[in-house]
Amino acid sequence: xxxxxxxxxxxxxxxxxxxxxxxxxxxxxxxxxxxxxxxxxxxxxxxxxxxxxxxxxxxxxxxxxxxxxxxxxxxxxxxxxxxxxxxxxxxxxxxxxxxxxxxxxxxxxxxxxxxxxxxxxxxxxxxxxxxxxxxxxxxxxxxxxxxxxxxxxxxxxxxxxxxxxxxxxxxxxxxxxxxxxxxxxxxxxxxxxxxxxxxxxxxxxxxxxxxxxxxxxxxxxxxxxxxxxxxxxxxxxxxxxxxxxxxxxxxxxxxxxxxxxxxxxxxxxxxxxxxxxxxxxxxxxxxxxxxxxxxxxxxxxxxxxxxxxxxxxxxxxxxxxxxxxxxxxxxxxxxxxxxxxxxxxxxxxxxxxxxxxxxxxxxxxxxxxxxxxxxxxxxxxxxxxxxxxxxxxxxxxxxxxxxxxxxxxxxxxxxxxxxxxxxxxxxxxxxxxxxxxxxxxxxxxxxxxxxxxxxxxxxxxxxx
Ligand code: 2HG
Ligand code: ZN
Numbered sequence: 001x002x003x004x005x006x007x008x009x010x011x012x013x014x015x016x017x018x019x020x021x022x023x024x025x026x027x028x029x030x031x032x033x034x035x036x037x038x039x040x041x042x043x044x045x046x047x048x049x050x051x052x053x054x055x056x057x058x059x060x061x062x063x064x065x066x067x068x069x070x071x072x073x074x075x076x077x078x079x080x081x082x083x084x085x086x087x088x089x090x091x092x093x094x095x096x097x098x099x100x101x102x103x104x105x106x107x108x109x110x111x112x113x114x115x116x117x118x119x120x121x122x123x124x125x126x127x128x129x130x131x132x133x134x135x136x137x138x139x140x141x142x143x144x145x146x147x148x149x150x151x152x153x154x155x156x157x158x159x160x161x162x163x164x165x166x167x168x169x170x171x172x173x174x175x176x177x178x179x180x181x182x183x184x185x186x187x188x189x190x191x192x193x194x195x196x197x198x199x200x201x202x203x204x205x206x207x208x209x210x211x212x213x214x215x216x217x218x219x220x221x222x223x224x225x226x227x228x229x230x231x232x233x234x235x236x237x238x239x240x241x242x243x244x245x246x247x248x249x250x251x252x253x254x255x256x257x258x259x260x261x262x263x264x265x266x267x268x269x270x271x272x273x274x275x276x277x278x279x280x281x282x283x284x285x286x287x288x289x290x291x292x293x294x295x296x297x298x299x300x301x302x303x304x305x306x307x308x309x310x311x312x313x314x315x316x317x318x319x320x321x322x323x324x325x326x327x328x329x330x331x332x333x334x335x336x337x338x339x340x341x342x343x344x345x346x347x348x349x350x351x352x353x354x355x356x357x358x359x360x361x362x363x364x365x366x367x368x369x370x371x372x373x374x375x376x377x378x379x380x381x382x383x384x385x386x387x388x389x390x391x392x393x394x395x396x397x398x399x400x401x402x403x404x405x406x407x408x409x410x411x412x413x414x415x416x417x418x419x420x421x422x423x424x425x426x427x428x429x430x431x432x433x434x435x436x437x438x439x440x441x442x443x444x445x446x447x448x449x450x451x452x453x454x455x456x457x458x459x460x461x462x463x464x
Pocket of ligand 1: 130131148323325326337338371379380381
C-alpha cells in the first residue's frame with residue numbers, strides 16, 4: 001500500500017490534503033520567506049492517529065514536519081519538498097483545569113488566546129503573551145520554547161510548562177503530566193522536548209503551569225534619544241517599581257511603518273528616535289503607582305516625551321504601536337528576520353555597529369529594530385535585503401557581530417532552517433556533538449524535521 005493510501009486509512013480521506021490550493025497555507029510561512037512542496041498535509045485528531053502517521057511515514061522513509069499555527073519565523077514548521085506536513089490543529093481539546101494545583105491541560109492545537117481565556121475565566125493566567133496569540137498554538141509554543149512580552153516576569157515557555165505528551169520517531173508515546181510541582185524522576189524529557197522544534201518528537205498535548213495574575217494598573221510610553229538613555233530609564237523604573245510586568249522598545253522607523261500600514265495615530269506631536277513601553281502591575285500594592293511613575297519619568301533628563309495611561313482601551317492603543325511592528329514590516333516587504341539577544345551592556349554597541357556591518361553586504365537594507373528590552377532581545381528585521389540577494393551574507397554579518405559581543409543568535413524564535421548554518425558561532429563542537437547524539441538516539445532515521453536545528457543537513461537557502 002502506498003503511503004498516501006495508508007495515511008488516508010489512519011485519518012480519513014478528507015484529512016489527507018494534497019490539493020495544491022488547500023495545501024498552500026501549510027506550505028509557506030507567515031513571512032513568505034520559507035516554503036516547499038509537501039507530499040501531503042495530514043490532519044490527525046488523536047494522539048493514536050499521530051502515532052500511526054509517524055509510524056507510516058517512518059516505514060515509508062518519508063520525513064515529516066509537525067506544524068501548529070504556522071506563526072513561526074525561522075522555517076521550522078514549513079515543509080521542504082516531498083515532506084509530509086503533520087498538522088496538529090485538530091488536537092484542540094482544552095481542560096481539565098486544576099484550580100488548586102494551577103495547571104491546565106491543552107491539546108497541541110489549542111491557541112494561546114484560548115488557553116488565556118480559559119485560565120482567566122478561572123481567575124488565573126498563563127504568564128505568556130505575544131501578538132500571534134490568536135493563531136499560535138501551545139504545541140508550537142512548547143516546541144519552540146517561545147518567549148514574548150511577559151518573559152521579564154514569568155520566564156520563557158519552558159518555565160510555564162509542567163508536562164507534555166509527545167510521539168517519538170518510532171511512534172511510541174511519552175506522556176509526562178505531573179500532578180505535583182516537584183518531580184525529580186529521571187531525565188527531564190519534558191524540558192528536552194521543549195525547544196526541540198519538532199526534531200525529537202511531535203508534541204501532542206501540554207500541561208500549562210498557571211499563575212495568579214496581577215492587574216495592570218498603568219502603561220507608559222516613553223520617548224528617548226538613545227539605547228543608553230533607554231537603559232537608564234529601564235534601570236530607574238525597575239528599581240522603583242518591582243511590579244514592572246513588561247518592558248518593550250521600538251524605533252522611529254518601525255513606528256513610521258505602523259502609522260503608514262496600520263493607520264494608527266501618532267503617540268506624540270513630534271517624532272523621537274526610540275520608544276519604550278512599560279506595563280506596571282499592582283504587585284507593589286501602591287494605589288498611586290501611575291502618578292508615581294509619571295513623576296519618576298518626568299524627573300529623568302533623558303526622557304523626551306511621555307504618556308501614562310490606565311484604561312484598557314488606552315493601553316491597547318499604545319501596545320498596538322509595538323505589537324503591529326511585525327505586520328507593518330511584512331506589509332512593506334519580505335524581511336530577513338533575525339532574533340538576537342545581547343548582554344544589556346553591549347546593546348548600544350550592537351545598535352551602533354549594526355549599520356556598519358550590514359551596509360557593505362546589503363547596501364539598501366533598511367534595519368527595523370524592536371523587541372523586549374529587559375532581555376536585550378532585539379528583533380532585527382532587514383527590509384530590502386532579499387532583493388539584493390544578500391540574505392546569507394547579511395545574516396552572517398549580523399550574527400558574527402552578535403557572537404562577538406557575547407549574545408545569542410536566536411533569542412526566542414528558534415533555529416529552524418534560518419539559523420542552522422550559524423549554530424557553530426555560539427555552540428562548541430562538544431556541545432554540537434552532544435546535540436547530535438541526542439538526535440541520533442531519538443530519531444536515528446532522521447524522520448522528524450530533518451535539516452532543522454542541526455547544521456549538518458541544513459538545505460541551501462531558498463528564495464521566495
Ligand atoms: C514580537 O516580539 C515577535 O513581536 C515577532 O517575536 C518579531 O517580527 C518579529 O521579528
Ligand atoms: Zn518577540
